Amino acid sequence: MKTIEVDGIKVRIQIWDTAGQERYQTITKQYYRRAQGIFLVYDISSERSYQHIMKWVSDVDEYAPEGVQKILIGNKADEEQKRQVGREQGQQLAKEYGMDFYETSACTNLNIKESFTRLTELVLQAHRKELDGLRTCASNELALAELEEEEGKPEGPANSSKTCWC
Numbered sequence: 001m002k003t004i005e006v007d008g009i010k011v012r013i014q015i016w017d018t019a020g021q022e023r024y025q026t027i028t029k030q031y032y033r034r035a036q037g038i039f040l041v042y043d044i045s046s047e048r049s050y051q052h053i054m055k056w057v058s059d060v061d062e063y064a065p066e067g068v069q070k071i072l073i074g075n076k077a078d079e080e081q082k083r084q085v086g087r088e089q090g091q092q093l094a095k096e097y098g099m100d101f102y103e104t105s106a107c108t109n110l111n112i113k114e115s116f117t118r119l120t121e122l123v124l125q126a127h128r129k130e131l132d133g134l135r136t137c138a139s140n141e142l143a144l145a146e147l148e149e150e151e152g153k154p155e156g157p158a159n160s161s162k163t164c165w166c
């Protein structure tokens with residue numbers, strides 16, 4: 001659990017780091033079902049990890065809920081001397097899938113906060129319609145309750161003097 005601030009609103013997010021290894025995939029897929037936002041992460045020093053992204057995307061499409069928000073991440077950006085995947089390759093792939101893209105480094109903290117904030121923003125935006133619907137519903141209920149309360153009340157100040165015994 002982590003709390004981050006987006007547009008002045010404090011949002012509590014639950015983060016799951018799923019295992020990348022094939023043998024854990026049955027468990028991993030179960031996590032997709034309740035996800036609202038997903039980072040698809042490759043390692044910029046591993047062409048192989050970049051090639052795997054397409055498989056991750058197809059798994060997410062199959063098992064995650066419709067409308068789940070996704071961001072592509074090229075991690076280990078601090079390992080410039082070992083780079084096998086160009087930044088443009090990451091950008092290109094993200095564009096193909098209609099995702100935002102960040103190169104990050106868990107070592108230097110590069111773009112860590114930015115990418116989490118962005119994913120949270122995307123999730124909030126995607127749910128804004130739902131929230132607005134709930135808000136309208138709640139305010140209608142409130143208005144109805146106020147009306148009912150009004151109707152149940154004796155009429156105006158003239159009435160209140162009638163009930164006064166002093």
Ligand SMILES: Nc1nc2c(ncn2[C@@H]2O[C@H](COP(=O)(O)OP(=O)(O)OP(=O)(O)O)[C@@H](O)[C@H]2O)c(=O)[nH]1
Nearest residue numbers: 017018019020021075076077078079104105106107
């Ligand atoms: N240089 C560098 N090393 C990193 C970075 N992020 C993770 N590592 C290292 O990469 C190795 C693997 O990190 P993990 O966090 O276990 O990677 P993972 O993708 O969760 O691994 P699995 O889910 O087990 O496949 C560790 O030795 C980390 O210290 C980074 O940004 N830069």
